[in-house]
Amino acid sequence: MGILNKLFGNTKKPEGFWGKLMVEGMNRGHAPLADWGMSFFGDVRPKSILDCGCGGGRNVAELLKRYPQAEVTGLDYSVVSVKKSEEVNIDAVRNGRCRIVQGDVSALPFADASFDLVSAFETVYFWPGPDRSFSEVFRVLRTGGVFMVVNEADGKNKADEKWxxxxxxxxxxxxxxxxxxxxxxxxxxxxxxxxxGKHWLTVRAVK
Incomplete structure (x- = not known):
């Protein structure tokens, strides 16, 4: 359990060697869940997207692909995650379509009404004071903008309590x-x- 605790302990804020392993695993392991969640975006045509808790950057890359006219910002408070996300999306970063920012969801470093779409994949479990963080998301969304929360655990599966x-x-x-x-x-x-069947949960909210 020592090694597992070191690895999974980096889920909240990946750091060091174990954090690098974790973000690699997140990119692979969470892809099916993320794609399932994205299927509920609906008929949106965002020009500016924010992915909160962007982890290893895989979902940023997918958002760039799905919305080729949009600019995508990834935010994470882990230095390891920021670095990995930049590496995964280096071409988009270089051509100005993508930026990766280190920051805190409870105090988002963006102006009011900056984004049309905000996503949060497998991350709200760790948000400090979800009420404050959700208010920050509301603030940076434009009127009519969409906020999507996608979780692998819906609170109804006893087996998830081990995590x-x-x-x-x-x-x-x-x-x-x-x-x-x-x-x-x-x-x-x-x-x-x-x-x-999988206890996956997506919540879609419109401002």
């Missing part, structure tokens, strides 16, 4: 809690999608 004991600071939120955070932040149009 909260292995990963320090992890909190699994169910549908009702996420919807409450969103309403309190100011979102009014909220839709929830579940893959019941």
């Amino acid at each position: 909260t004991s292995i990963i320090d600071g992890m909190k699994i939120y169910g549908k009702e809690e996420l919807e409450r955070f969103l309403r309190d932040a100011g979102f009014t149009h909220i839709e929830t999608y579940r893959n019941e």
Whole structure:
């Protein structure tokens, strides 16, 4: 368990050698979930996208591919994640379509109404004060903008509770809690999608 704890302990904020292994694993392991979540974006044509908790940058790359007219910003508070995301998206960074920023979701370093679409894949488990962080997302979204939360755990699978004991600071939120955070932040149009067999959860909110 020592090695596993070192590896999975880096899920929240990847650091050092074990963090590098973690972001590599995230890019591979979370891809099916992320693509499933993206299928619920709907008929959006964003010009500016923010991926909060961008991890190893795989989802930033996918967003750049899906929305070729958009500029994509990835944000993470892990130096290891920022570096990996930049490496994965180096061409887009160089041509100005992508930027990767180190920052905190509870104090987003962006002006009001900066983005049309904000995504959060497998990350809100670790957000400090989800109420404050969701309010920050609401602030940086333009009117009519979409916020998507995509989680591998929906709070209904007892087996997922093991992760909260292995990963320090992890909190699994169910549908009702996420919807409450969103309403309190100011979102009014909220839709929830579940893959019941896998306990995957996507929540789509419009400002």
